[in-house]
Amino acid sequence: MLIFKGRDFHIRILLPTDSQLKNARIECGWQLKKILHGYRHILKQRLHSCPDLVSFVVELKTILEIALKNTQELHVPRPPEYYSCLVRDLEILGWNKVAYVDAGLTTIKLKAEDSRGRQHLVTLRLNAKGGSWDLFVCLLKQGFLNCFLVLAVYAIAAQLLQYLLVCHCLHWKCCIGLKEATSQYPTEPPDCIVDFPVQFAISWMPQDSLVTIHNQFLAALESLKEFWDTMDEIDGKTWVLEPENPARGATARRIAIGSNVSVNVEVDPRHPKMLPECYFLGADHVVNPLRTKLNNNMHLWDPEISLLQNLKDLLEIDFPSRAVLEKSDFTKDCGICYAYRLHGAVPDQVCDEPRCGQPFHQACLYEWLQGLPSSRQSFNVIFGECPYCNKPLTLKSSVKKP
Ligand SMILES: [Zn+2]
Ligand SMILES: [Zn+2]
Structure with a gap:
């Protein structure tokens, strides 16, 4: 039996006497039942197709991940302390530094001005990080299952006795704790999203708060001044x-x-x-x-x-x-497609003939040259002529993009 601390989902996989996975039954709490409701046929199909419990658990994890993604509202509410702690930290920081807070207090945007008067934002995501579920699957893969199965055999033996005594169906149980989405704040820092040319890594102590993030944000702004x-x-x-x-x-x-x-x-x-x-x-x-x-x-x-x-x-x-x-005056259109922007690209090829100087998109010119019988290709270089002045030109199929 494996139970994880914190808010857990419990899944019970009941194997019948013949230990056939396809006849197994899955029991779980109402929340998980609700989440997995639309995936029952997939689960059943996986029970039939998976050769062993390990592969089924891996499949289950994938299904659950998808299901959780599709059922946002089913995230278990955070404990009241989370909200009171966050509101207190916001008050200490000062609401004048807060640009945005979403209804669920999971996304917060803080604003700051650097010494040149430029306005900047840092977005804090207080969402869940990868939980203990990943650790569990990892442990399973790393042979932890071996000792797990030994325990299971003991469980069978113990329950066999129970069966003899009270005439219950024999099954062995495994109880898997799935840690639900819980933010680690304030123990861990939230994810900080910034518009910086460099990484913004914050140093964090358990007693730190939003004020710490704001101060480190200000310091980073000055370093980029x-x-x-x-x-x-x-x-x-x-x-x-x-x-x-x-x-x-x-x-x-x-x-x-x-x-x-x-x-x-x-x-x-x-x-x-x-x-x-x-x-x-x-x-x-x-x-x-x-x-x-x-x-x-x-x-x-x-x-x-x-x-x-x-x-x-x-x-x-x-x-x-x-x-x-x-x-x-500088944004001259491509001489082939007559547009300036083509799928985000701007004309970056120019005819070398001084009197012509016609710009082209690399893709347009390549396609044009490829379609001409007079063009010659060698590896990734194509030799042809300018569509405007017939001056010979060469073009690489992949040109370094600015
Ligand atoms: Zn073009
Ligand atoms: Zn030309």
Whole structure:
């Protein structure tokens, strides 16, 4: 007999005298009965098909997981202490720092402002973590069943005596405790979801509360201040083509340099003032000189000044200003599908002919070239001609996406 602490579901699998699994009966409490109600035929079928108890228990676990997912409202309510503890912690923290609380007190959003006045949110999920059920199945798999069965044999022997005495049906029982969804708060921290470019791991002591999380959140915001300053400057002073609406956690920006020319920079959130990873997009005759300048001027990089200013100095360019030009000046449509965005992708291939310079989606151009009898393919490289000016061009089937 195995019983777990906390709120448990109990399942009893009653095996008949012949120990045939297919004739076994399953008994359980009303809550579990309700959860498994729609799955009775599946359980019956599994009892028939499973060769032994272990495989049935594994199947049962899967069925139960699905059933639990589909019956949200059947989660056992948490003990009253959980709510009183949480409300008390929210009051200590101050309701002005709370952006959202759901009705069941399972999702809480806390807000905070960094020293630059940027607003940030941390979402706390006080849902269940993987419970002792997983541990049980794990133990079963690791041979724990062996001793379990020995115990069961003893149980049979003991119950045989009982049978002889009181003429009951012989069955051996196993009682499995299934730990139900219980939050570990405040013993364990809730899951914290943040919009950060780095992981947000909180250190937690059993006496800690929401105030601890909020303080650690504030400290993390300060540690990322320089990164967000860097990104804010790029977003504010240049035309960022990708991502469309950068999240606080986004470390890459594709900055427009000119018509069909852009540079994708990947900023290190921990060292935002260091030279970022740069990847140029555009026709070779425009992009190659920029690459050369970047390589030749790399020694000029000055960590004391901003990343954007450094990029300007190294590339010897001025990024097109947001004040003078429109974003549409840089977002030229694909020459094949006549759209800018195709399944989230933007045109990232450009004809190298200076007088043409037509942009294409990689997928569109690949499909186009494949359909032409004049194209030639070698491994993953396709050789063909620009659909606009017939200049020879080569295309890899998988091109590095910015
Ligand atoms: Zn296209
Ligand atoms: Zn062309």
